[in-house]
Each structure stands twice: as C-alpha cells, then as structure tokens.
Amino acid sequence: MKSSLDPAHTTAVLDRLGAANLAFAALYPGEPAARQPVHTLYGGAHLFKADTARRMGELALAHLRRYAPDPVVFARALGLRGADALPDGARRTALLAALDRDAEAVRATDPDAWLAHAVYTRTVKKLETEAVEDFRLDFEDGYGNRPDAEEDACAVAAAQETAKGLAAGTLPPFVGIRVKPMTEELKRRSVRTLDLYVTALLEATGGRLPPQFFITVPKVTIPEQVTAFCDLLGALEAARGLPAGALRIELMIEATQAILDAEGRSTLPALLRAAGGRCVGAHLGTYDFTASANVTAMYQGMDHAACAFAKHVMTMAYASTGIFLSDGATNVMPVGPHRGDALTHDQEAENRAVVHAAWKLAYDNVRVGLRDGYYQGWDLHPGQLPIRYAACYAFFLEGLAAASARLSNFIEKAARATLVGDVFDDAATGQGLLNYFLRALNCGAISLAEVEATGLTREEVHGRSFVKILERRRKL
Numbered sequence: 302m303k304s305s306l307d308p309a310h311t312t313a314v315l316d317r318l319g320a321a322n323l324a325f326a327a328l329y330p331g332e333p334a335a336r337q338p339v340h341t342l343y344g345g346a347h348l349f350k351a352d353t354a355r356r357m358g359e360l361a362l363a364h365l366r367r368y369a370p371d372p373v374v375f376a377r378a379l380g381l382r383g384a385d386a387l388p389d390g391a392r393r394t395a396l397l398a399a400l401d402r403d404a405e406a407v408r409a410t411d412p413d414a415w416l417a418h419a420v421y422t423r424t425v426k427k428l429e430t431e432a433v434e435d436f437r438l439d440f441e442d443g444y445g446n447r448p449d450a451e452e453d454a455c456a457v458a459a460a461q462e463t464a465k466g467l468a469a470g471t472l473p474p475f476v477g478i479r480v481k482p483m484t485e486e487l488k489r490r491s492v493r494t495l496d497l498y499v500t501a502l503l504e505a506t507g508g509r510l511p512p513q514f515f516i517t518v519p520k521v522t523i524p525e526q527v528t529a530f531c532d533l534l535g536a537l538e539a540a541r542g543l544p545a546g547a548l549r550i551e552l553m554i555e556a557t558q559a560i561l562d563a564e565g566r567s568t569l570p571a572l573l574r575a576a577g578g579r580c581v582g583a584h585l586g587t588y589d590f591t592a593s594a595n596v597t598a599m600y601q602g603m604d605h606a607a608c609a610f611a612k613h614v615m616t617m618a619y620a621s622t623g624i625f626l627s628d629g630a631t632n633v634m635p636v637g638p639h640r641g642d643a644l645t646h647d648q649e650a651e652n653r654a655v656v657h658a659a660w661k662l663a664y665d666n667v668r669v670g671l672r673d674g675y676y677q678g679w680d681l682h683p684g685q686l687p688i689r690y691a692a693c694y695a696f697f698l699e700g701l702a703a704a705s706a707r708l709s710n711f712i713e714k715a716a717r718a719t720l721v722g723d724v725f726d727d728a729a730t731g732q733g734l735l736n737y738f739l740r741a742l743n744c745g746a747i748s749l750a751e752v753e754a755t756g757l758t759r760e761e762v763h764g765r766s767f768v769k770i771l772e773r774r775r776k777l
Contacts, residue, residue, distance in 0.1 A: 329621040332736060334765045337625045338434035338475045339744045340689045341584070342680045346438040346459045346478065351466035354473045358432025360683035364635070365428065368656045369421070369687075371397060376417035378657040379664045379688070381695055383413025419698055424690045427745040432686055434744070435475035438463070440494050441482070441519050452490065456497040464505030477515035477551075483526035492533055499548070503541050510547060515581060519553040520589065522568070524575035527552065531577050550579050551627075555586030556593040560614050569618035580624055584679070585611055587629030603629055603666045612673060628670040630679035635659035635688075660688050667692035676740055690745065697741035701751065708734045709755045712770065731767035739765060 342357065350356075369375035373393055376384035388396055400407050400418040408415035438459050440452065447455075459478070466472040478498055481491040495516065502510070518530055527550075534548040552572055554560065562568045573580055587608055591601040602608075608629070615626055636659075637652025644652070663685055670678055671692065680689055711731055738755070741747045742762070752762050761770045 330623045331621050332732070333623050333625065336474075336743050337677055337740070339676060339693050339740075340678055340680045340686075341435040341437050341475075341627065342433050342686070343437050343439050343443055343479070343630075345443040346440050347444060347455050349436075349438045349459050349462055351462050351469055352471050354433040354436060354466075355471055357436075357683045357686065358428050361432050361686040362425065362428040364656075364684040365424070365687040368635075368653055368660075372400070372417040372421035373397070375421045375424075375691070378660050379691060379695075380661060381413075381417055381420060382699065384417060387414060387417060416695065416698060420691050420694045423694050423745055424687050427690045428687060431474070431745070432683075433473040435477075435513075436473050437476075437515075437517055438478045441479050443479075449490070449493075452494060453497055456494045457501040460498045460501035461505050463502055463511070467506055467509070467511050472511055475513040475515065476511050477517060479517035479519060479553075482520035483518065483530055484520065488526075488529075492530075495533070496537065499537055500541065503543075508542060510543070515549055515551050517551045517553060517584070519586065520555045521552050521572055522556050522558040524568070524571040527572055527575035527580075528577075531575070531579050534579065546579060548579065549581045550576060551582040551584055552576070552580055553584050553586050554611060554615060555589035557590070558593075560611055567614060567618050569615060573619065573622060573624065582625040582627055582677075583615055583619055584627040585615065585629045588632060590629075603631060604669070609673075612675060616674060625677060626675055628666075628675040628678035630681050631659075631663040631666050631685065632681065633659045633662055634682045635663070635684035636682070656684070659684075663688045664692050668696060671696045693741075693744050694746040697737070697744075697746040700737075701741075701747060704734065704737050705751075705755045708738065708757075712756060712774070731771070735765070735767045735770075738762070 344353065365375075369378060373384075373387045373389075375381075376387060387393065396407070396411075396414055397418070400414065404415055404418055404422075407418075440456070444452075444455075463472070463476065466476075478495075480495050481487040483491055516534075518527065521527055530550070534550070535545065537543075538545055538547055554569070559568050559572065562571075569583070573583075585608065587603050588601050590611055591605050591607050592598075594607040596605060596607060612626075612628065619626060635656045637655045639648040639652050667678060667689060670676075676693075678689070680686055708731075711734060738747070738752045738757075739762070742749065742752055749759065749762065753759065757770070761773070764770065
C-alpha cells in the first residue's frame, strides 16, 4: 500500500525531532557511573592534618565501643528491625557467640539477630579500614571570619597538610575545601583562599591534585556567582598548567532563592548551566535553608517540611543530569553532658542515654534521606560516623534478598530481549537495580561475593554498566 505521507516532509520533521532528542539526551545523560561517597565530613580547615581521616576513624571506633559494646546494644539504640526481641543474659551471650562462629547458620532461623550482627560487625570493619569517605576542609561556617593574614596562612598550611596526606596515602577517597560564599561581602576573601590553597597544594605536590578533589561553593543564589567562580577556576587551571575542567565544584543550596527566583521559576537548572560542566553535586544546607525560610531555631532540622520541599525540587531539577545530590546534617551531637574518666554509674547512664538519643535521631534522618533517594549526607562529629554506616548498611541489607532475586531475574529476561522496542527502558531499570548493589558495595554494606550471588561476574560488577552487561551476554 502506498504511504500517505510525503517522504521528504517526514524526513524533515523527524530530523528536527532528532535534534531535539539529542539535545535532551545531552542535558540528561543519566545517573553517573562514578562512585558517590555516602557522606561528607566537615571540619575546620585550621584543624586539618595529613592524618585527620585516620584519627577520626579511631575516635569513631572508640565512641562506638564505649556506648555500644555489642550488636544488641547497638541494635536497640538505633531501633533496628526486631531489636526489642533480642535476648539478654546467658541467652544473649550464647547468641552472639553463635553469630561470631557462623552468622549465616543463625540467619536462617533468626534473621533479625543476623541483621544486628551484620550491621555492627560491618560498621566496625568500615571504621577500621575507611572511616571517612569524604572530607571537606572548611573555610566557611566551621572556620569563621578571621583576619585576612590569618586565613592566608591557614590556606597555605592546610594545602601543605593535604599534600602530605596525598604523599602518605592517608587522605580519604574524596577530599576538598569549602570556601566562603561569593556574596558581595565575601567574594574577594573566597577567591583569595581558593587561589592560595590550590597554588600551595600544586606547588607541594608537583602539580598533582588528589584524584577526587572537589571545591564546595556555599550559599549560591544567582547563576552569576557560579559563572564568576568557574571563570576564575579556568584562569587558575591555565596559570598552573592543569587540564581544563580539572577543578570541579559542588553547589550548596542554602537559600530559598536558590530554589525559586524572583519570577517563581526554579533557579536550580540555571545554577547548573552556569557551572559549565564543572559541577559534580548539589548539597542541601539544612540550617541555613530553614533560616532563609524564616523557620525559628527551635524547629530547624532535617525533618522540617521546608527541607522536604527543597529536596524534592532538587530531585526534580537534577534527576538524570549526571550530578550527585546530598542531604544535610544532623546538628545534635552524640556527646554526653558529663566529661572525665571518674564518672559515677548514674553519670555514665545519663551520658549513654544522651548519646543513644542523638544516635537515633541521626539514624532516622539518614534513613529518611535514603528512602527519598539521597544517598549522601553530612557528618559533623566522629561519633556520627558509626550511625552513618549503620543506617546505610541496614537500609541495603534489609532489601538485599529481594533486590538480588529481582536483579537476577531481570538480567535473565533482559538479556533475551531484542535490541529494539522497550530495551532502553529495560536498561534504565536494570541500571537502577545495578546501582543499588554498587552503592551497597562501595560503602561496605555488602561484599563482592553477595553481589556475585545475583549471577553477576566480578568483571560485570566492576564495569558498572547494565547496558554493557546485556551486550556481553547477548554475544555469548
């Protein structure tokens, strides 16, 4: 049958559509395949030393062992699934011994006890091996406003300590600095600190940056602030012989104007465009943001509706753009009111109750973020590190069996699909499932063997691409 459409007209229409489709794909390349840290630990730049990450891990581990000496105490403090039913006394001692001998044997009959044991032991292992995934040397809120000469000296000294850590292999996998905002009052101070720090770092390392080095730009409100900052990054790269784009940034969303502009439009896409491809992430600044929304200090927190709204808008604006999103911090520190080594029984009990309450608050905040698709957040104290990992581990381990079965079945069915039709939707869904395991593996929640139990090979896991997995399996 003869077609009713003119071929030339059809081709012209579809070519125009093709251009629009390609432009859309360029704006929304999908979730990045690179590893995302589960947290960023902030600390004053004046306190940073080459071995800070190691020392934070030691403090975190000591904190955990002091206030939760075994998995049962930890599970109850956090409210893990089935924690209230875990035994005490001799039965508890016997259960913990059995878990230490063969956790998998216990898992079949007591999955809640297995979960408590797995979360605790994997958290301990993480604190022993990689307690800090990301550290940000802070020249903003964690540093304050100081005389220019003092901040100049601190910028150079902090860079030299970073270089020592790079040479010694003691830096965390991700590291960077947070400068002051590009407001009219602080823009020159922000840029001078950036210049001094990066220049001193490159001079001390022979022109080498840490592998995952990010610069956090706080309190952005207008695209012009981001444009100016990135223009200066380009000039700094040229002056120091760095490849174009080597200096990457994160944007901090800390004001209502960063969400909606004066016309009621979302500012977020314009902020990302202004970065010119340098932006790797956007972080919600919980307390500055709620303050900008006129929330009083008593009610500022991660669970406020203003934060939920901001995070949902950030998700809608930045989904599939190739950047990571990060939640904010719990600002209630797990620190008891009593200090010293000669505390009474009542003082120890009061300290434990205060710490456990702060742990529970942080745990619940992290779990809400994970539920909402925020796989990264801030930590402000070494005592929060065990809770960060415990929340992530419980989140991933609770869904491991179902996700394993789903991924295994999905790969089997998708590998038999044709290369046309809905295969691209299948690939997107499959990548989402694969990312679940990659995130869990990266943070230490699960082992490579547990990922391989889904039917994936070691090479496929490290390849990080569901599309490549399908391509390889269709050739077999």
